[in-house]
Amino acid sequence: MDRVPVLKLGDVLLVSIQVDLADKTTVQLEEDLSERIVATGARGVIIDISALDIVDSFVGRMLATIAAISRVLDAETVVVGMRPAVAITLVELGLSLHGIQTALNVERALEVLSRARDDDWIPPLDTEDDTAPAAP
Amino acid sequence: MDRVPVLKLGDVLLVSIQVDLADKTTVQLEEDLSERIVATGARGVIIDISALDIVDSFVGRMLATIAAISRVLDAETVVVGMRPAVAITLVELGLSLHGIQTALNVERALEVLSRARDDDWIPPLDTEDDTAPAAP
Numbered sequence: 001m002d003r004v005p006v007l008k009l010g011d012v013l014l015v016s017i018q019v020d021l022a023d024k025t026t027v028q029l030e031e032d033l034s035e036r037i038v039a040t041g042a043r044g045v046i047i048d049i050s051a052l053d054i055v056d057s058f059v060g061r062m063l064a065t066i067a068a069i070s071r072v073l074d075a076e077t078v079v080v081g082m083r084p085a086v087a088i089t090l091v092e093l094g095l096s097l098h099g100i101q102t103a104l105n106v107e108r109a110l111e112v113l114s115r116a117r118d119d120d121w122i123p124p125l126d127t128e129d130d131t132a133p134a135a136p
Numbered sequence: 137m138d139r140v141p142v143l144k145l146g147d148v149l150l151v152s153i154q155v156d157l158a159d160k161t162t163v164q165l166e167e168d169l170s171e172r173i174v175a176t177g178a179r180g181v182i183i184d185i186s187a188l189d190i191v192d193s194f195v196g197r198m199l200a201t202i203a204a205i206s207r208v209l210d211a212e213t214v215v216v217g218m219r220p221a222v223a224i225t226l227v228e229l230g231l232s233l234h235g236i237q238t239a240l241n242v243e244r245a246l247e248v249l250s251r252a253r254d255d256d257w258i259p260p261l262d263t264e265d266d267t268a269p270a271a272p
Contacts, residue, residue, distance in 0.1 A: 005152055005186040005217065007242050009145070014242075016141055018154045048139040079140065106143050106150075 006110040044113035050081030078109040150218040152184040180249035186217030
């Protein structure tokens with residue numbers, strides 16, 4: 001069990017991190033996730049860390065890397081399920097998770113992602129009209 | 137990390153099993169899940185086993201127990217993400233996962249659960265009318 005499963009929910013991918021992330025597992029997750037974003041055209045990634053007792057600088061960097069990769073592939077990342085004790089420790093250690101969006105739970109993250117999509121909306125180009133046959 | 141997180145998606149609870157399930161973890165998961173079903177009023181439970189290389193009789197019994205507990209609490213259970221090799225081994229071993237519903241992935245499971253709810257629909261009792269004030 002050296003892989004973290006990536007679950008698809010509509011145009012959002014959900015990852016629940018439950019295992020201690022070794023270097024190999026982390027690289028594998030980044031690869032799997034980026035491949036799935038491209039394959040499914042996902043617009044959002046939700047990472048659940050509710051099973052993690054500790055979020056240290058290694059985990060923080062992993063989350064930042066995933067968020068950066070997703071952003072390049074046109075998907076927003078939201079981290080959910082942070083335990084209160086983890087939030088306290090992060091602030092005390094001065095790790096502020098720069099560039100990582102958080103939400104309380106999966107449902108709130110889905111709302112955040114759906115709002116972000118609405119804001120990003122760009123009107124489609126009128127290319128179809130050019131290729132469509134002229135009306136009789 | 138001795139707990140498997142239970143994620144809420146609307147009226148469905150999602151559990152992704154990624155760790156080797158020891159007796160203690162399994163009992164903890166059954167407790168957590170039944171408490172969450174009662175607390176959230178969930179109507180469905182989706183268990184993702186895509187991270188499992190092996191589904192033996194122990195895991196099979198655990199899935200059956202969770203399905204039975206959920207059923208008593210008025211929630212349907214669907215197991216998703218079974219690997220092809222796992223399916224082959226299950227059939228070869230004669231483990232047929234009695235009483236456990238399966239679906240290919242989370243999205244299909246959500247469809248199954250939503251269909252099951254529509255079939256189960258019972259018209260609400262007319263209790264509100266009795267307590268409502270009479271129209272003037």
